[in-house]
Amino acid sequence: MDTTISLQLPKGWEQASGKNVSFEKGETEKTVTFSIEPPEDLTDKPFVITPTAEVDGKLLQKQVQEIAYEHIGTFYNIQNADLNGLALNLEFPQDLQVGYIDSGFDKVADKLSEVGMDVTKIEDLATEDLSKFDTVVTGIRAYLSREDLVQQNDRLLEYAQNGGHVVVQYHKPGDNWNPENTAPYPLTIGSPSIEWRVTDEASDYTILQPDHPLFNQPNQITEQDWEGWIQERGLYFPMQWNDQYETFLTMTDLDGDQFEGGILLTDYGEGTYLYTNLVWYRQIQNLVPGGYRIFTNLISYDGNEE
Numbered sequence: 001m002d003t004t005i006s007l008q009l010p011k012g013w014e015q016a017s018g019k020n021v022s023f024e025k026g027e028t029e030k031t032v033t034f035s036i037e038p039p040e041d042l043t044d045k046p047f048v049i050t051p052t053a054e055v056d057g058k059l060l061q062k063q064v065q066e067i068a069y070e071h072i073g074t075f076y077n078i079q080n081a082d083l084n085g086l087a088l089n090l091e092f093p094q095d096l097q098v099g100y101i102d103s104g105f106d107k108v109a110d111k112l113s114e115v116g117m118d119v120t121k122i123e124d125l126a127t128e129d130l131s132k133f134d135t136v137v138t139g140i141r142a143y144l145s146r147e148d149l150v151q152q153n154d155r156l157l158e159y160a161q162n163g164g165h166v167v168v169q170y171h172k173p174g175d176n177w178n179p180e181n182t183a184p185y186p187l188t189i190g191s192p193s194i195e196w197r198v199t200d201e202a203s204d205y206t207i208l209q210p211d212h213p214l215f216n217q218p219n220q221i222t223e224q225d226w227e228g229w230i231q232e233r234g235l236y237f238p239m240q241w242n243d244q245y246e247t248f249l250t251m252t253d254l255d256g257d258q259f260e261g262g263i264l265l266t267d268y269g270e271g272t273y274l275y276t277n278l279v280w281y282r283q284i285q286n287l288v289p290g291g292y293r294i295f296t297n298l299i300s301y302d303g304n305e306e
Helices: 108-114 147-151 153-161 280-285 289-300
Strands: 002-008 019-022 045-055 058-060 062-069 073-080 083-087 097-101 118-121 135-138 165-169 187-189 204-207 238-241 249-252 263-268 271-276
Touching: 097 108, 108 118, 108 280, 108 289, 135 289, 147 153, 153 165, 153 263, 153 271, 165 289, 280 289
Parallel strands: 097 118, 097 135, 135 165, 165 271
Antiparallel strands: 002 019, 002 045, 045 058, 045 083, 062 073, 187 238, 204 249, 263 271
């Protein structure tokens, strides 16, 4: 069987020529590679690329996922073969080394790697050499799913104390989180958790320290970066924290409740520790430019450069 594979590109992109592919008897899969070039003015805009196969004069633009189990039989999930992408203006230190303690609940590490960051997933906190990383990030609710993180939390705090930068994403109160000693200084996650969240993705906010590096380096954060958010602003805000932590913004939910703990930062020994319960993973996985830029600033922070 012969077919022509091509890409349907957005207006203004340099079109790639179609490629002829032949399948011999018994062949079911082949890989076709294209090089494409977007327009120079494509910034902070989503785009869609649609792979297309022409067979016997028909254009095919679907992908098929086979789902087969003995107890239910075989089914086929048919979807558009569209590739959704985002072109954005994103600055980050090219030599930044990030270690990511993956929880299995988010895809942030993969998304950061896709934009060119050097991200290593830490498989075993007990044996990993943390000193090679500039920043170590925990995935959402990692203390729930990573027993090695619970057992080796002292190593993570020691890494910060020795000059590293730790960024911890949101947790629920019951996610093996000890309010007294999981973080370097006491930090209590709000309970009941349903009351400690900002569910309006366009909620009002106030930046308390607009000149702080977190909002200026390496990306200059503007009002545009807080627009177009997906689903909510933050979950499980802290309800109490030690005075060692700095606060950086307030957020107001639909019912008027205000929260100041969305980003908490403290010096710890020679390094720094940052806790944030804003839903960066939703923004990054849904290609929200501001989510990328603000989170990149959080993980790129170097307190020694202030």
